[in-house]
Each structure stands twice: as C-alpha cells, then as structure tokens.
Amino acid sequence: MPIVNRVADLQPDIQAWRRDIHQHPELGYDEHRTAAFVAERLREFGCDEVATGLGGTGVVGVIRGRKPAGKGDVRTIGLRADMDALPIEEATGLPYASKASGKMHACGHDGHTAMLLGAARYLAETRNFAGDAIVIFQPAEEGGAGAAAMIRDGLFERFSIDQVYGMHNGPGIPVGSFAIRPGPIMASTDAVNIHIEGRGGHAARPHLSIDSVMVGAQLITALQSIVARSVDPLESAVISICEFHAGNARNVIPQTAELKGTVRTLTPEVRALVGKRVREVVEGVARLTGARIDLEYVPGYPVVVNHAAQTDFAIGVAKEIAGTGNVAEMPPMMGGEDFAFMLEKRPGAFIFCGNGDSAGLHHPAYNFDDNAIVFGTSYWIKLVENTLAA
Numbered sequence: 405m406p407i408v409n410r411v412a413d414l415q416p417d418i419q420a421w422r423r424d425i426h427q428h429p430e431l432g433y434d435e436h437r438t439a440a441f442v443a444e445r446l447r448e449f450g451c452d453e454v455a456t457g458l459g460g461t462g463v464v465g466v467i468r469g470r471k472p473a474g475k476g477d478v479r480t481i482g483l484r485a486d487m488d489a490l491p492i493e494e495a496t497g498l499p500y501a502s503k504a505s506g507k508m509h510a511c512g513h514d515g516h517t518a519m520l521l522g523a524a525r526y527l528a529e530t531r532n533f534a535g536d537a538i539v540i541f542q543p544a545e546e547g548g549a550g551a552a553a554m555i556r557d558g559l560f561e562r563f564s565i566d567q568v569y570g571m572h573n574g575p576g577i578p579v580g581s582f583a584i585r586p587g588p589i590m591a592s593t594d595a596v597n598i599h600i601e602g603r604g605g606h607a608a609r610p611h612l613s614i615d616s617v618m619v620g621a622q623l624i625t626a627l628q629s630i631v632a633r634s635v636d637p638l639e640s641a642v643i644s645i646c647e648f649h650a651g652n653a654r655n656v657i658p659q660t661a662e663l664k665g666t667v668r669t670l671t672p673e674v675r676a677l678v679g680k681r682v683r684e685v686v687e688g689v690a691r692l693t694g695a696r697i698d699l700e701y702v703p704g705y706p707v708v709v710n711h712a713a714q715t716d717f718a719i720g721v722a723k724e725i726a727g728t729g730n731v732a733e734m735p736p737m738m739g740g741e742d743f744a745f746m747l748e749k750r751p752g753a754f755i756f757c758g759n760g761d762s763a764g765l766h767h768p769a770y771n772f773d774d775n776a777i778v779f780g781t782s783y784w785i786k787l788v789e790n791t792l793a794a
C-alpha cells in the first residue's frame with residue numbers, strides 16, 4: 405500500500421520525535437516544550453494554519469486539501485492526540501528514558517503525538533483530499549480535562565470541525581492490530597472524597613469514642629454493596645476506595661479519617677444511580693454510627709461513546725491498514741478518557757492501536773512500541789483520505 409510504504413520511509417523521523425518527547429515529559433497544562441516542538445514541526449510541514457494556546461497549551465494545525473469539499477459532504481475532520489505525561493518515576497532503563505525526575509510518558513502520549521505529527525507531514529505533503537484536516541494536540545488528558553478546556557476555547561467552532569477521531573495505544577493488543585467497538589467503549593470517572601469526623605479517645609476505652617476507623621471500614625464495605633445489590637448484574641460499575649488515612653498511634657482512636665476513591669460506569673443511567681446510592685449509604689452510616697460524614701462527589705469525565713456510523717467507517721479504514729483479521733471488536737474498558745467530551749460535541753470514534761506485549765499503561769516499566777508507528781500513522785492518513793475523498 406503506498407501510504408504504508410511512505411510512512412515506513414518517515415518512520416525513522418517519527419521515532420526520533422517520539423523519543424525526544426519521551427526524554428522530556430511534561431505534566432498536564434505544563435507541556436510548553438512539547439507544544440513548541442509540535443508547533444515548530446507543523447510550520448515546517450507547511451500547515452496552512454498553526455494555532456497555539458488552546459486550552460492552555462494545546463496546538464492545532466490546519467491542512468487544506470487540494471480542493472474544497474463538495475456540497476453536503478463532510479468538510480472538516482479532526483484528529484486528536486494527547487501530549488501530557490504522568491508523575492511516575494521511569495524504570496525502563498532505556499537510552500532515551502525520561503530526563504525529568506518523577507515524570508514519564510507512562511501512557512504512550514509521546515507515541516500518540518509523534519504519530520499524529522507523522523500523519524500531518526504526509527497530509528501536508530500530498531493533500532490528496534477535499535476539505536480540511538485538523539490535527540489537534542491536546543494538553544492534560546491525565547485528569548486535567550484538557551479536551552474540555554480546548555472545547556471551551558472554541559475548538560470546534562473556530563475550525564468548523566464536523567467529525568472528530570481519537571486513538572490510543574493498547575498494551576496486550578498485537579502490534580499491527582486495532583480494537584474498537586460502537587457505543588460505550590470507556591467509562592465515566594467520578595471522584596469520591598469523604599471526611600469522617602468521629603470522637604477521638606483512648607484505644608482502651610472505645611465506648612467513649614466514635615471510632616473514625618471503624619466508620620470508614622463500614623463505609624467501604626457498604627459502598628461495595630451498591631455494585632453487588634443495586635446495579636443490574638448485566639450492567640457495569642466499579643467503586644474503588646483507594647485511600648484511607650486515619651490516626652498516627654496504635655493506642656489512640658483517631659478523631660478523623662479521610663477516604664478517597666473513584667466510581668466508574670458505562671451509561672448515564674447507571675452513573676446517576678450509583679451517585680444517588682453513594683449519597684444514601686454515606687447518610688445511613690452517619691446515622692448508624694453517630695459520626696459526621698461529609699461527602700464530596702465530583703463528576704469527572706463522561707462515558708466515551710463511539711458513534712455507530714463513524715465507528716463502522718473507522719473499522720473499514722483499520723481493515724485497509726491492518727487486514728480484516730487484525731481488527732477486533734473489544735469489550736468496554738472501565739478506564740476513562742477525556743476524549744469523551746469531544747464525542748459529546750461531534751460524531752466520531754475512538755480506536756485502540758496495538759502496542760504488543762508491553763508493560764501496562766501507567767506502569768513505571770511501560771514503553772510505547774515504535775513498531776506501532778507505521779500502523780497508527782497510516783490509519784490517521786487513510787481516515788482523512790477516505791472521509792474527505794477528493
């Protein structure tokens with residue numbers, strides 16, 4: 405395939421960009437070096453417009469096809485990559501490992517950025533499409549809702565984007581393969597922060613205290629009953645309390661305790677149900693124990709919902725690149741992604757590109773597999789050329 409062959413020629417450059425970005429990771433909304441690197445490359449490629457500062461440190465490139473889109477056709481397609489790293493100490497031992505202590509690209513956003521840069525270079529070189537291709541380099545996906553920030557800055561209106569697509573690498577999916585599904589593909593991510601105010605006292609006289617540790621333990625157990633007994637077994641929900649802070653001495657019943665956790669669901673209905681039940685459980689445990697319990701329930705990323713028509717189209721493109729047998733329908737994941745905000749505003753689809761037998765995402769030993777570059781970059785190119793057929 406000509407696209408794959410040309411991308412193979414570009415692979416050394418794309419790999420070099422990826423490894424440079426990997427060595428200089430930056431956290432959400434602090435991607436100044438990365439954004440400058442991206443903007444400089446886009447200008448070198450001859451993009452018709454390069455905009456910076458959207459959503460803080462976001463960068464957008466506009467590449468116009470050889471002719472305008474026809475009346476009634478899709479005129480503009482957006483392709484999105486995320487740029488931020490994670491606050492993790494890298495443990496890969498690679499020659500191009502992170503030079504920033506306590507920061508690393510442990511989710512492959514360096515690969516996402518480099519692949520989209522490669523696609524931008526090819527598209528600016530060939531322009532074999534009708535309409536506009538918009539390459540979107542987003543900040544702060546890792547909990548910072550950079551997608552929402554770019555939307556608030558007028559991303560879709562300013563660039564008249566009709567459809568939008570995203571891609572993520574997938575450890576455990578063979579290199580050269582893709583995975584996708586219509587409908588919900590990744591979960592909503594709501595945060596639970598609980599402050600317990602009991603009555604401190606001597607460990608030998610618990611009857612004179614309200615034990616915040618015991619209250620916290622009851623809360624954790626009771627919250628798990630929501631998934632077990634309030635949610636339809638054919639639906640999906642996760643409640644994980646991952647922080648429990650209380651006390652600093654073995655013979656003192658602590659006055660206070662703090663719990664923090666996350667709630668993941670795949671439909672708005674289950675999301676609303678779980679939120680309601682969490683509040684009811686907290687109120688009930690407070691009445692039962694006599695403790696004061698303050699709940700902060702913070703809505704996070706929405707469910708990532710792939711649009712049916714665009715998902716079918718993406719599947720066809722992926723099959724052109726990888727072959728029919730290398731594109732699988734995947735089950736939903738309970739991880740979250742702020743690309744959900746973009747799919748709430750425009751039709752599109754989110755796909756996973758195989759990263760092989762690597763360490764998992766957010767692991768200190770994770771590394772993006774450079775062998776995936778040709779497949780991810782070719783997918784982006786073919787997606788534009790097929791959607792905006794000249």
